[in-house]
Amino acid sequence: MRDNASRRGAANLGILLMIVAFVAMAGFLYWLSLQAGTEQNVAVSEDSTAADTTGLGAATILTVADLQSNAAQFDGQVVRTVGLTVASTLGQQGFWLALPSGSPFLVSLSAQMRADSADLPKTGEEADVMGTMRPMSDSVVEAWTAAGTISEGDRAAASFAQYYIDATRARFKQPPAGTGATAGG
Numbered sequence: 001m002r003d004n005a006s007r008r009g010a011a012n013l014g015i016l017l018m019i020v021a022f023v024a025m026a027g028f029l030y031w032l033s034l035q036a037g038t039e040q041n042v043a044v045s046e047d048s049t050a051a052d053t054t055g056l057g058a059a060t061i062l063t064v065a066d067l068q069s070n071a072a073q074f075d076g077q078v079v080r081t082v083g084l085t086v087a088s089t090l091g092q093q094g095f096w097l098a099l100p101s102g103s104p105f106l107v108s109l110s111a112q113m114r115a116d117s118a119d120l121p122k123t124g125e126e127a128d129v130m131g132t133m134r135p136m137s138d139s140v141v142e143a144w145t146a147a148g149t150i151s152e153g154d155r156a157a158a159s160f161a162q163y164y165i166d167a168t169r170a171r172f173k174q175p176p177a178g179t180g181a182t183a184g185g
C-alpha cells in the first residue's frame with residue numbers, strides 16, 4: 001500500500017482553490033462591466049463633444065410644428081432649430097426661416113452676434129440656430145428701427161412675427177445638392 005500522507009495537504013487546498021477561482025472570475029466579470037460602462041461613457045462624451053463643436057450646445061430642440069403653432073410654450077427658454085431653410089433676411093437684424101405652412105419664423109441675431117460682425121445667411125441656406133424664444137412687441141421693433149438694423153420698410157414684416165428666436169449662435173450651410181430649398185424638421 002502507498003503512503004498518502006504527503007497528499008493530505010493537497011486535498012485540503014481543493015476547496016480553497018475553488019473559492020479563489022470563483023472570486024477571481026467574479027472580479028474579472030466586474031472589471032469587464034466597468035470597462036463596458038467606460039466605453040459607453042466615452043461614446044456619449046464623443047457625441048456631446050461633436051454637438052458642442054457645431055457651436056449649438058444643448059437646448060430644447062424645436063420641430064417645425066413647434067415653430068408653426070407652439071412657440072408660446074417656449075417663451076423665455078433656450079431653444080434650438082436644426083436644418084431649416086432660410087427664406088430671406090430682415091435688414092441687418094436677422095432672417096426668416098421657411099416653414100411648410102408658408103408662414104416664416106423670425107430669427108434675430110443677438111447684440112453680441114451683431115457686435116462680432118456675424119454674417120447673415122443667404123436665402124436657401126440651411127440654418128442651425130440656438131437662442132432664447134422671445135415675444136415680439138412694438139417696443140422691440142422700435143428698438144431695432146432706432147438702432148438702424150431694420151429699415152422702415154422692414155417694420156411691418158417684423159411686426160408680423162408673434163415670437164422670434166434671439167439667436168446667440170448660428171451656423172449656415174448650403175443644402176445638399178438635389179434637395180432644393182425645403183424646410184426641415
